[in-house]
Amino acid sequence: MVELRVNGVVQQVDVEEEMPLLWALRDALGITGTKYGCGIAQCGACTVHLDGRAVRACQVAVGDVGHREITTIEGLGTPESPHPVQAAWIELQVAQCGYCQSGQIMSAAALLERTPDPSDDQIDRVLSANLCRCGTYPRIKSAVKLAAQRLQGG
């Protein structure tokens, strides 16, 4: 039994310590906003936060999480009170098919936490590692800039 703190709630999970966090979230806890894309950290669809830092959940063994706080797309904001990144995504209608978008949003939110006013180069470099086959990158960049502006009170 492994204890995980997910979106502010402590959960006991009966899984092997070697299990990737992605599968503990999706299959054991039923938190399915975090997506499986490749399983080898090549696509970013499974991005979650550990203590506020973006990680690929497919690469984190459950036994290595420890006491770190796990935040998934479900815990970033709520429909009534979305995170500014989520609000910008909705306002600019970023998503096309949507499959990669929870990973994109989690990466963008972590970026803005660390770098409140990112340059175009920083946005490109961070989100290049989150693949979007629909090619929504121009809207992603616009939404990151909008969220940055809002977070800074603009």
Next chain:
Amino acid sequence: MSIRIMSLSCLLMLGLASQSVSAEVEEGAHDLSVELKPGGSVSNADGLAAWDRIYAVVSHPRCVNCHTDEGGIPMWTDDELGGTRPHGMNISAGESRQGREFLECETCHQTSTRPNTMPHAPPHAGIPWQLAPVEFLWFGQDSKTICEQIRDPRRNGGRGGRGLVEHITHDASLKGFIAWAFDPGGGREPAPGTLQQHLDDTIEWVAAGMPCPQE
């Protein structure tokens, strides 16, 4: 290769070029055998031969690919995919050498002592993933250049001969990058030889006075 978790403290008798020194050196957790040699007990020719074996390790892709220049771009080597090329995903480790300015290396490369088993997945080690400091430039460098950098305390993190040996044993105690290079997992080609042989070669080279090739 397995590295046991245990604690030990060993009395190191480490010889440098023209003098012998003894020092109490705290070690962490590894199963390496540390048999130091007095300074001057190894000939220049044997020292150069030891350096050639060290160079075969430090010039291997498992090592040089994260010893890149100030551009901060790590390299990938995969013979199935056409040899060596810049890391995918538009990655730059930045001036921090850890990706703090952009995407942190630890986003994908976790800090974990668990075995690396998954082909094509980002490898992990027991210390946070990062590029070596920019003055430790090895990628694309010849034997003489790397040798002179490694023995220069102004460009090697302030290490003398003893410090270079401790660097290997300390890394092994943490399952760090040197240990990883010999056991990279995931179908990757390891650095040549074993970590123990690399440690022995380093001890031999240090005892010979850290000789470097002339050309």
